[in-house]
Amino acid sequence: MPQLILSPWFFILVVSWVIFLTIIPSKVMNFYFNNEPETASTHKPKTHAWDWTWH
Template sequence: MPQLILKPWFFILLASWLVFLTIIPSKIMKHYFNNEPKTAYTSKPNTKTWDWTWH
């Protein structure tokens, strides 16, 4: 049963997590994302009330 031999699998686990935590995030963050968040307006938009013409 090769699954019970810990020595090669533990190194593969550590090496893959090292790649996932160090190399991949820096490569992903270099990309330009088209959906940049816009700043929210602090002022409330001026809306008009509805005029009921049939009253």
Template sequence: MPQLNPAPWFTILALSWMIFLAIIPSLVMAHTFPNEPSTVNAEKAKTKTWDWPW
């Protein structure tokens, strides 16, 4: 059964993890958003209490 021979599968596993750890993070970090987030006002909005009808 060729599945029990770890030689080709371990190499494929190691190379795929090297791709995930070396190449893909740089591609993800290079992504830019179309709308840059703006700073949120630190002042909380004042809300009124709601009177229950009973």
């Protein structure tokens, strides 16, 4: 059964995880995001009570 031969598949697994954990995160983190987070406003919006006109 060729599925039990560990030799080529273990190497492919290790190399793919090395790529996923080292190269790809550094490439993704280099992107500049246009929407930078801003501090929340201290101004609270004025809310109105809801009229229950059918009661």
